[in-house]
Amino acid sequence: MQLGLIDHWGWSVFKAGFEAGTVGGMADWFAVSALFHEIPIPYVRKHTDIIAKNREKLTEGIVDLVTNKWLSPEVIAEKLHDIDLAQKVIVFLKKPSNQEKAIDLIKKIALKLSDELDNPNLAKSLQSMLTEQLSELDLASSLGVWLEKSIKNDDHNQIWEQLLEAGAKSVSEPEIKELLIDKLRDAAKEYGNKSILKGLTVALGRTFNALDYEAIADELLVKANEFLTEARYNPNHPVRTKFDSWMLDFAHRLATGDEETRKLVDDFTNRFIGHADLSKIIQRMLGGFKNTLAEQLDNNETPLMQFVIGKLNQILDNLENDVQARERINHWIKDTISQMLEEFHGEIGNMVRSSLEKLDNKELVVQIEEKVGNDLQYIRLNGALVGGLVGVMIALVKVMFEI
Numbered sequence: 001m002q003l004g005l006i007d008h009w010g011w012s013v014f015k016a017g018f019e020a021g022t023v024g025g026m027a028d029w030f031a032v033s034a035l036f037h038e039i040p041i042p043y044v045r046k047h048t049d050i051i052a053k054n055r056e057k058l059t060e061g062i063v064d065l066v067t068n069k070w071l072s073p074e075v076i077a078e079k080l081h082d083i084d085l086a087q088k089v090i091v092f093l094k095k096p097s098n099q100e101k102a103i104d105l106i107k108k109i110a111l112k113l114s115d116e117l118d119n120p121n122l123a124k125s126l127q128s129m130l131t132e133q134l135s136e137l138d139l140a141s142s143l144g145v146w147l148e149k150s151i152k153n154d155d156h157n158q159i160w161e162q163l164l165e166a167g168a169k170s171v172s173e174p175e176i177k178e179l180l181i182d183k184l185r186d187a188a189k190e191y192g193n194k195s196i197l198k199g200l201t202v203a204l205g206r207t208f209n210a211l212d213y214e215a216i217a218d219e220l221l222v223k224a225n226e227f228l229t230e231a232r233y234n235p236n237h238p239v240r241t242k243f244d245s246w247m248l249d250f251a252h253r254l255a256t257g258d259e260e261t262r263k264l265v266d267d268f269t270n271r272f273i274g275h276a277d278l279s280k281i282i283q284r285m286l287g288g289f290k291n292t293l294a295e296q297l298d299n300n301e302t303p304l305m306q307f308v309i310g311k312l313n314q315i316l317d318n319l320e321n322d323v324q325a326r327e328r329i330n331h332w333i334k335d336t337i338s339q340m341l342e343e344f345h346g347e348i349g350n351m352v353r354s355s356l357e358k359l360d361n362k363e364l365v366v367q368i369e370e371k372v373g374n375d376l377q378y379i380r381l382n383g384a385l386v387g388g389l390v391g392v393m394i395a396l397v398k399v400m401f402e403i
Contacts, residue, residue, distance in 0.1 A: 052361035052364070055356075059353060059357070060353075062352060063352050067346070067348050067349040077341070080337060081334070085329075085333045086325075093312070094316055099309075099312070102312075103300065103305070103308070103309060103312070106308065107297045107305075111293075114293050118286050124279050127278050131273050135273065139266075140254050140266060141255060141262075145251075145255050147247060147251035151248050151251065154235070164228050164232035167228045168232065171224045171228070177217050177218070180220060
């Protein structure tokens with residue numbers, strides 16, 4: 001007072017600025033707080049807690065904004081236009097971890113589809129389709145052309161090798177040896193019954209152990225095994241050559257319409273179609289295929305899965321190098337997405353609305369306040385600063401007029 005500071009006009013300006021800043025800050029604090037919370041002031045309180053009280057309007061506003069502005073069909077289509085979706089899919093599937101997940105999905109789908117393979121109704125349906133197709137198909141001519149082409153191209157050699165390998169394994173079975181010994185005994189007995197001299201020869205052989213059926217069987221089986229192994233690894237083996245010649249002649253007669261040969265195939269087809277247990281046979285085949293498929297899908301090292309993985313990578317490589325193919329895929333994906341957007345675009349809004357409706361008032365307010373609350377604090381600060389500046393300006397003007 002004695003120094004005259006309080007009476008100085010600068011103090012009045014500072015005081016006015018401080019008061020205006022306080023009022024401005026308090027006003028903005030009230031405004032921000034009223035958005036999120038109820039202010040317990042009579043009469044005024046009904047105009048607070050604005051977000052909770054207006055959540056229905058807020059929800060519909062957000063739904064409209066997302067549906068018709070941010071994610072409208074036009075906006076999404078414009079964004080998709082500049083994206084090479086096919087290339088992104090290729091890159092995604094080429095990553096080992098993603099490819100493994102894709103392969104697992106393929107296996108799950110295949111297993112799910114195979115669950116009903118042994119269903120009797122499926123067997124009956126296949127029987128009906130097979131009967132209809134075989135009845136209308138000229139099987140004899142088709143079989144003749146296929147056989148003739150396969151033999152000339154040596155496509156059947158693998159079948160030969162499989163059959164001969166199976167034969168070689170069979171002659172090594174103990175049951176085959178026992179069966180052969182029984183047949184040798186029967187043959188010796190029949191030989192001895194043909195005449196007195198032959199009977200005497202057989203009897204002498206037995207007496208002096210000259211007829212060792214087990215040793216004879218072993219020798220025959222060894223020779224048979226050698227014969228089958230030789231035939232297996234020699235495509236020009238006489239037996240294979242002779243059989244191929246006969247099969248070529250049979251195929252040629254089928255293809256050229258030889259009536260007697262065609263009758264053999266037609267009779268077999270008719271007996272097959274008319275078999276009383278055909279449905280059960282098909283069902284057993286499907287059951288076996290189901291079990292085999294499950295075994296092949298068990299891990300990624302099986303021949304089937306190696307084939308699937310190899311083909312998938314081959315397709316991805318081909319697509320990566322084929323720009324036109326990628327463009328066709330892109331057009332298909334984008335057209336499909338556009339059609340789905342037109343048909344189901346309202347579901348975007350429904351999802352937004354459903355998500356908001358799951359929140360109660362408190363949760364909704366907390367989530368909004370967590371996202372923008374810190375930024376809204378600056379409104380209070382700005383209110384104080386702006387209010388203070390306005391108060392200072394008014395005080396300065398007032399002082400200038402007084403002077």
